[in-house]
Amino acid sequence: MNKLIVTSVAAALLGSAAMAQDVVRLGTEGAYPPYNFINDAGEVDGFERELGDELCARAELTCTWVTNDWDSIIPNLVSGNYDAIIAGMSITDERKQVIDFSDPYTQPDPSAFLALGEVDLENAVIAAQSGTIQASYVTGMAGATLLEFATPDETISAVRNGEADAVLADKAFLEPIDSEGGDLSFVGEDVLIGGGIGLGVRQSDTELRDTFSAAIQSMKDDGSLNALITKWLPGSATF
Structure with a gap:
């Protein structure tokens, strides 16, 4: 110091x-x-x-x-x-x-999955921001594939453009996107991490x-x- x-x-x-x-x-x-x-x-x-x-x-x-x-x-x-x-x-x-x-x-706040529609999360490609607790969680999901991005906005874009089936992030971050009533909505159960x-x-x-x-x-x-x-x-x- x-x-x-x-x-x-x-x-x-x-x-x-x-x-x-x-x-x-x-x-x-x-x-x-x-x-x-x-x-x-x-x-x-x-x-x-x-x-x-x-x-x-x-x-x-x-x-x-x-x-x-x-x-x-x-x-x-x-x-x-x-x-x-x-x-x-x-x-x-x-x-x-x-x-x-x-x-x-x-x-500890819930994390949540956001997707274009119903997704088999256990066998999905899931986007998460690199270096986050969500990225670590996805690596422990049997059958799921992690797709990492540098920024949270990129994880959302990956789902919208079909690179990923869903995104996992803090629910507080995803709630405004879900509440828009557009193409993306919550799927599956919330998870507590950290x-x-x-x-x-x-x-x-x-x-x-x-x-x-x-x-x-x-x-x-x-x-x-x-x-x-x-x-x-x-x-x-x-x-």
Whole structure:
């Protein structure tokens, strides 16, 4: 970490002196609504923008936002291009071998399949974004074939153009597409994968991890985190 400063709010949150960087750079994808996306003004928006800004305010951190493609989002955290990932990233044992996580700010949410019509999912070609828990899940489906893409929009296009029979993704991401009443709709049963979503940090940045975890807990305690979940992720489990 760079030069460290003691912040009074972080100290109160942690119950001891907490150290924080002068500027904390938050890395997100900006392509996975409603968790994160780029709005018409060209700015990061969505559930995680509002959440990240509130967490930084509570911990008295000065934060800036950085966008990064999903497939390199962990390597670029480790190499120091930003200080935390807040990008709909599920906490998994595999990822924890490379980075550390704050406490979760969402419960494990369902993933769902979207297709053009009825599909035999056990023997289907299923699109998923590369490096996601959904891609890992498809590899464990007997008879199914995984087709990986760099962006979530490409997985949808793959189903529409016939490259894939279905897509597996977070249900919150797919719900607006299903509700359009167009060519794509949900098929099969929802699946629960992962241990909730948290901020990813470098394994050496324990102070930053604990600062964010304390701020998340304070939002859980006063109900403001549940209010954000209800606003941006309707139907998702709250704390």
